[in-house]
Amino acid sequence: MAHRVLDPDPLKAKATASALRLYPYSQRDNPLPTLHLSPNGRKWSGTQPRGLLYWQGLAKALESEPVLDRDRIMLGMLQPLGIEKDKHFKPDEIQKKILTEAALVGEAMARAIGYAKRFNNVKVWPGKQWDISLFLKETSQETPTHTQFDERTSWFYEAVGVSAGMMGREVGAGQVYLEAAKDKNAQWLQGEKNYHLHVPANAPVVQFWSFTVYDNETRCFVDTGLKPDRSSRDEIIKNSDGSVDLYFGPKAPKDKPATNWIKTNPGKGWFTYFRLYGPTQAYFDRSWILPDIEALK
Incomplete structure (x- = not known):
């Protein structure tokens, strides 16, 4: 069972993870120790085989x-x-x-x-490229009238698990997954091009936001040898009003802070999840708006 701890303090995170125990209910009185394996330093693929x-x-x-x-x-x-x-x-x-x-x-x-979702009301904001990535009604993928077949296909082609907390239904709790595979002009995001995203100040989160870049064929992190994500908990450069400008492309922009740049691979398409951890009311009433990703010339 994969798990992650969101505490920014590495010692607290390690203690929390180590305290997790998993065992058959029948062995609850005398369970065997739980073996914890760290993925750090290991290279593995979460991609299903083809053909x-x-x-x-x-x-x-x-x-x-x-x-x-x-x-x-x-x-x-x-x-x-x-x-x-x-x-x-x-x-x-x-x-x-x-x-x-x-x-x-x-x-x-x-x-x-x-990547080209056509579900009713899947857009987060009218006229924007951001979609609600996890568009299931329930974790069971069932509605009163049918099974959400295409919605299930959409999510599980890109992801490997689902929980009630990931559905973003409660103010101040859980997570929200916003997805973009196209830029402002509805063009697919390409690794050889340079892009910019402006994250307005006062993001609607209790905890933090994060932006992660994924390869659109493997659905794994872009494999560039560098960190594939940035978050509000990182040491990134903020503007005077608290907003953040992020940049994406094969080479770091010369006149922009490298801390705000995520490397992409030429010749490979990508998509992103913009996550809100502990979404606040400004997300649910859509008063906070995330602009589209823009291609740079």
Whole structure:
């Protein structure tokens, strides 16, 4: 189980994380120690494999997963493909070709659903490029009339988990995830171009805000060897009115503070999450407005 601690004090954060214990309820009276593994210094990929490897991984994962009611329709659709619980996945050459192409087409559909969201009221502010990234009604992805299939596809193509606290429903608590994949002129964000974002003063947060850049193919942090994010808790340069100017591009701008710059990779597209930790009323009534990301000449 992955977890993170938001306390800015590294000693307090380590103590909080170390105190977390996970064990079967049946062992609650005498649980085994919980093993904590730090990702620091490790390079790993959270990207799903493509092509036939996707189906092979899916078949393998199915072996260790319980069959839930919500999954039965999907499992029924997998059976004609040769993927079935407690049965070995052995596609022939024709099936391999078809499944390889199907995985690529399916991912293209997921990317379109995620990066060009078309849900009603998904825009945070009218006329802006910022979307509400986590657009599920409930963590179950169920509504009184239907399952949120496309909304689920959009979120889980980009992310790996969901909780009630991530849905941004309560003033002063939880988080809000705002997403942009295009600039002010509705052009896709590109790693070879330079961009600017002005974050107005008095951001609507109890805790802090953060801006993170992700590769739009891997959905992982942009791999530049440098930090892929900036937040209001970092040592960034603020303007006299408390606002912040952030910059993005393959090279640090010569006349701007490097602390306010995030490096991007030429030839690779990117998208971002602007997170509000502990969103305040100014977010919910939309009185605080985050401008669009602008391309620089």
